Amino acid sequence: MKHGNVIFSGVGALLLAAAGTAWWQWPVHVDTALPTRGPAIEAVYATGTVEPTVLMPVSPRTGGRLVSIEADEGQQVKRAQVLARVESTDLDQTIEEMRAREQLARAQFERTRSLIEQRFVAPAEFDRVRSEWQAAQAATRRAQAQRDYNQLVAPADGVVIRRDGEAGQFVPSGQAVFTLACCAPLRVSAEVDEEDIARVSVGQAVTMRSDALPRQLFEGTVAEITPKGDPVSRSYRVRIRLAGAPPVDAGPMRSGMTMDANLIVSRRDGALLVPNGSIKGDSVWLVVEGRLHRRQIVRGTVGADRTEILSGLSDGDAVVLAPPDKLRDGQRARTDAPSPGLAPGTPVAGR
Known part of the structure; x- marks a missing residue:
């Protein structure tokens, strides 16, 4: 019995060892993609509103x-x-009263001037009635101006x-x-966060989109930056001059539309780009001759879909897409033909 137990124990150990070896050597299926080349754009994101350049309330x-x-x-x-x-009913009545007083003052002035010529009154009386007439004229003009308001x-x-x-x-x-x-034509007034305003300057290129006009891409340049920010929203107002800006009433762009603006900080054409989901921390997984290898990378601009790789990868490296946490360095991998990744030329915009 003891001898039989020893035999069964040895067989079990051999089976466990074989299963472990098979598990270790069994290839894991992964999806891969090749890096692509395209522009890497670093930009400051802001939300703006279309407004007239000259506004008069x-x-x-x-x-x-x-x-x-x-x-x-x-x-x-x-x-x-x-x-x-x-409505100006009260002012209309005031003007009538002022005109009546003016007429009376003028009549007194005319009579006094006639008496002066006949030397019946002193010259000082003439000066007094003339002043009263001039004051009545001024009061009438003031009431008329108030009604005109x-x-x-x-x-x-x-x-x-x-x-x-x-x-x-x-x-x-x-x-x-x-x-x-x-x-003047329309412009865009945008709010830029105080953490990003140091990277914005006059003359900087801007690309914009609007949910109201989803099929159009608008270009512009930074025209003005307000020197004082809003301490509540912690933002600075930036005015953007639209390229080929339409008149106020031309359409389809209209005053009050919201704009998503990317203020371009830098642009690098031909940058090496990989899908964001392939990056784990500061490394990616590669499939080299059927084996998995972890590779350290240096990231550049990070966009909504892709990330720029400054070093650590080359064009022909097959990068594992969405690598699971259980991958091990040197593990055998089974994969289909590498996907070409995202369409070349899709820009990467950093925020």
Whole structure:
């Protein structure tokens, strides 16, 4: 019995050893891809809004009820054209009162001048009534100017891009009823995080996309950077000049559209690129003559799909895609023909 147990123990050990050897030598199936060459673009990401270069709000100086609306959104207007009228009943009555006083003062002035010529009154009386007449004239002009403020007029030629008021509505002093755009095409105003603003400079190239116009790619350059940032949002405003910017009312780009902007910091053409999922830490797995080998790499720009490799790889290396954690160096590997990876020429944008 003891002899039989020894035989069975030896057979079990041999089976375990054989199973371990088979497990060790059994090839693991992996998918591979070859690195590609393409541009590696390092960029600062920002979100912006399309806006007119010149924006002119029009608001009443004094609060009042809108009596009439003379212009509407999208309408071209001329300088000094009346856009709306604010109720001015009290001022109309004040002007009538001032004109009556002015007429009385003028009549007194004419009578006094006649008496002066006849030497019936002293010259000082003439000076007094003349001053009263001039004061009445000034009061009338002041009342007329105040009534004119109740007419909202266009400060320059332009197009009405927004109207915030209806006839009969009360409008407080200083609240914009119309917003006009004129004199210049559209631009993009973007907010750049304070951590990235040091890498942004005037004249820097910008590429932009909008969800409203998904099939179009817009180009531009940085035109202005505000010197003071917003301490709440911790960002700086950057104004971008659009290449071939359309007029305000040309379309399809419209004021108020949001833009995803990439402010180009650097661009390297012909960079070596691999899919992001093939990288584990600072290394990748390669299949060389049917065996797995771990390779240390130095990464460059990291994009949404691919990563630039500065050193550690060459064009013909078969890189394992999505390598599992259980891979071992020297392990046999079984793979199909390496995939060419992503389409060559797809840019990598770092944020």
